[in-house]
Amino acid sequence: MVEYTLHLDGIFHSLADPIRRDILRRVAERNLSIGELVEKYEVSFAAISKHINVLEQAKLVRRRKEGRRQFVVLQPATLKEADAYLEQYRRMWESRYDKLEKLLEEGE
Amino acid sequence: MVEYTLHLDGIFHSLADPIRRDILRRVAERNLSIGELVEKYEVSFAAISKHINVLEQAKLVRRRKEGRRQFVVLQPATLKEADAYLEQYRRMWESRYDKLEKLLEEGE
DNA sequence: AGTATATTCAACCATATGGTTAAATGTTAT
DNA sequence: ATAACATTTAACCATATGGTTGAATATACT
Numbered sequence: 001m002v003e004y005t006l007h008l009d010g011i012f013h014s015l016a017d018p019i020r021r022d023i024l025r026r027v028a029e030r031n032l033s034i035g036e037l038v039e040k041y042e043v044s045f046a047a048i049s050k051h052i053n054v055l056e057q058a059k060l061v062r063r064r065k066e067g068r069r070q071f072v073v074l075q076p077a078t079l080k081e082a083d084a085y086l087e088q089y090r091r092m093w094e095s096r097y098d099k100l101e102k103l104l105e106e107g108e
Numbered sequence: 109m110v111e112y113t114l115h116l117d118g119i120f121h122s123l124a125d126p127i128r129r130d131i132l133r134r135v136a137e138r139n140l141s142i143g144e145l146v147e148k149y150e151v152s153f154a155a156i157s158k159h160i161n162v163l164e165q166a167k168l169v170r171r172r173k174e175g176r177r178q179f180v181v182l183q184p185a186t187l188k189e190a191d192a193y194l195e196q197y198r199r200m201w202e203s204r205y206d207k208l209e210k211l212l213e214e215g216e
Numbered sequence: 217a218g219t220a221t222a223t224t225c226a227a228c229c230a231t232a233t234g235g236t237t238a239a240a241t242g243t244t245a246t
Numbered sequence: 247a248t249a250a251c252a253t254t255t256a257a258c259c260a261t262a263t264g265g266t267t268g269a270a271t272a273t274a275c276t
Contacts, residue, residue, distance in 0.1 A: 012124035015193075016117055017234085028200060035252060047235055049254065054233095068243040068252050076200035083198070085123075086191050092136060092184035093191075125264085143222060155265055157224065162263095176222050176273040 010058035011082050019043070020051050024074060027061060033069040118166035119190050127151070128159050132182065135169060141177040 014020050019041060026032055026040065038048045052072055055061045059078045064071045122128050127149060134140055134148065146156045160180055163169045167186045172179045 008129070009124055009126060012120045016120035016124055018117060019234095021116065021193075024197075028197065033252080043234085044236065045253070046237080046255085050234075070253070074200070076197050076203075078201075079194055079197050080201050083191075083194050083201075085129075086187055086194070089132075089136065089184050089187050090191070092182070093186075093188050095184075127264095141222080151264085152266065153223070154225085154267085158264070178223070 007058075007081060008085055010054075011060065011078060014055050014058040014060055015082070017051070017054075019048075020055055023048075023051060023055065023072070024060060027072045027074045028076070031064070031071040031073050033066075033071050035069065037072065115166075115189060116193055118162075119168065119186060122163050122166040122168055123190070125159070125162075127156075128163055131156075131159060131163065131180070132168060135180045135182045136184070139172070139179040139181050141174075141179050143177065145180065 015024075022040075023037060026037065034045070034048060034052060037052075038045050041048065052061065052063070055072075056063065059075055061072050061074055064073050123132075130148070131145060134145065142153070142157060142160060145160075146153050149156065160169065160171070163180075164171060167183055169180050169182055172181050
């Protein structure tokens with residue numbers, strides 16, 4: 001039946017876009033309003049608004065209303081799920097066997 | 109400028125699909141031929157072949173030809189990049205501040 | 217050589233994605 | 247009340263995605 005934790009779909013899908021990764025990076029520094037974020041990119045206000053929707057659905061950020069502005073707030077805890085997913089592979093990429101595999105690739 | 113490491117796009121995009129995550133999980137156990145993988149899912153041979161293309165482009169797997177069959181081989185080292193990406197947020201989701209944030213959310 | 221097996225390729229389809237512009241909504245300032 | 251500001255919504259567009267079926271290709275078996 002493939003997978004129980006459909007939540008990962010949204011998290012990884014969010015992270016697959018460079019603008020969204022950049023938004024995360026910036027709001028990890030400090031909370032920014034949507035307008036402030038828009039200034040950083042060469043796309044429309046609406047486009048950024050949509051990106052933030054994607055991130056919000058994935059629970060990677062939430063919105064905090066403040067007057068007529070909305071601040072985007074990182075929810076770093078959600079990234080734990082992605083980390084937990086990768087965890088199961090960590091021993092593999094750290095193993096000597098994997099390093100051998102890499103050598104074989106390069107040796108082709 | 110958004111982001112230099114476009115490689116992450118392909119990695120995270122790959123991981124955003126449950127069938128592809130499941131393929132990774134299975135080939136992490138042992139190398140499987142495409143045909144063997146097809147049996148596990150209720151989609152066509154061609155669909156699985158495409159999924160493997162996506163994973164291969166992202167360098168998460170490679171194909172090893174063996175007679176008329178092709179075995180799908182995990183390349184776990186690539187996942188290191190995803191892990192390195194998450195790394196920069198780890199201290200944030202482990203911090204007490206983040207735990208406080210979570211409490212505030214739940215308290216709403 | 218001819219047949220069966222394993223996989224890819226091509227054409228196609230429906231839906232999703234990331235973008236746009238313009239109008240609508242909500243909030244603050246005058 | 248009205249104007250300015252911040253954001254969302256709606257309608258639209260091009261391309262990507264994930265799926266299909268059927269023909270083509272490559273390898274192995276008899």
